[in-house]
Amino acid sequence: MAALAELLRPAEAAVVAAVELRDVNRAIDEHILSKDFISLDNGRRVHAAACTLIAFYFDSARRLTSEERIQAIRESEARILAVEWETWASNLLGDWTVRHDFLTIDLAPFVRRTGERLGDLIAARAMVVSDPAILDGTPVVEGTRVPVHDVAAALAAGASMERVREAYPSLGEREIRLSALYAEANPQRGRPRTPVSLPEGSVIVTDRRVSRRRAAR
Known part of the structure; x- marks a missing residue:
């Protein structure tokens, strides 16, 4: 089964993150995602695990400032990068709380949703010929x-x-x-x-x- 380290095309990442394609391109162009999540070697690609961060950034826009969202992303990047598909189910039950100064954010809903949608994408690929x-x-x-x-x-x-x-x-x-x-x-x-x-x-x-x-x- 595919690992979260797989690189996705922007259209695929948009589906997994449940956002518009333009939002994925914004995450790349505006450096919302760090360079560890992006590849430009063979067209635009994003790390599959980055979909969690993309979903969080755009879904929380009404409640958090851009600076607060970026800080939460930077605080969680290392852990997100370390997750592999084979252990994703157990990570859904883990603590995904991010704390910075007075701000506390729970990324668990975004981890869960994007993990499920990535599973659906993998299943769809296997079903289509x-x-x-x-x-x-x-x-x-x-x-x-x-x-x-x-x-x-x-x-x-x-x-x-x-x-x-x-x-x-x-x-x-x-x-x-x-x-x-x-x-x-x-x-x-x-x-x-x-x-x-x-x-x-x-x-x-x-x-x-x-x-x-x-x-x-």
């Missing part, structure tokens, strides 16, 4: 021909879990949830693929067409 023999390599749920981005698009369009399950009867709620998470962590580039036909056993959830507006001259 990309095979040139299946829909020209489109990422699909293993053992099916269901594109994960199509599942995510249905949920994003407002379809309920029940409607999506009706559209893709080969998927359970867990597969649907992980499909959406995988698609968010791995956004499609370019124009969306237009399927020639729906996957076997699926039904249309919605069929709304929006005309393209012409640019003003």
Whole structure:
């Protein structure tokens, strides 16, 4: 199983931290994260454990000043870096209190949430396959021909879990949830693929067409 030392792409880190992609880029550009959590060697990457600190920084913005949040991050960085995935479950039960002068902060909720979401990301990666023999390599749920981005698009369009399950009867709620998470962590580039036909056993959830507006001259 992957360790917390794994480096994540910004989109993946945003999913694990449950923040916007721009927030992850801010954490890098504004030096909210120290250099030990960042790699720029092959595109932007952040240490998986840094997601806890990113989540804390942006979620606590209404209650703490930037200086207080940065100080709490600096006080906890060494311990965060030392945690490995294999011992993460036991760390969820540990004391994650950070104390500085008169300020006391409990990072446990952020440790717990990001640890669970990282586990979901790892599970989603294991569930999704990309095979040139299946829909020209489109990422699909293993053992099916269901594109994960199509599942995510249905949920994003407002379809309920029940409607999506009706559209893709080969998927359970867990597969649907992980499909959406995988698609968010791995956004499609370019124009969306237009399927020639729906996957076997699926039904249309919605069929709304929006005309393209012409640019003003």
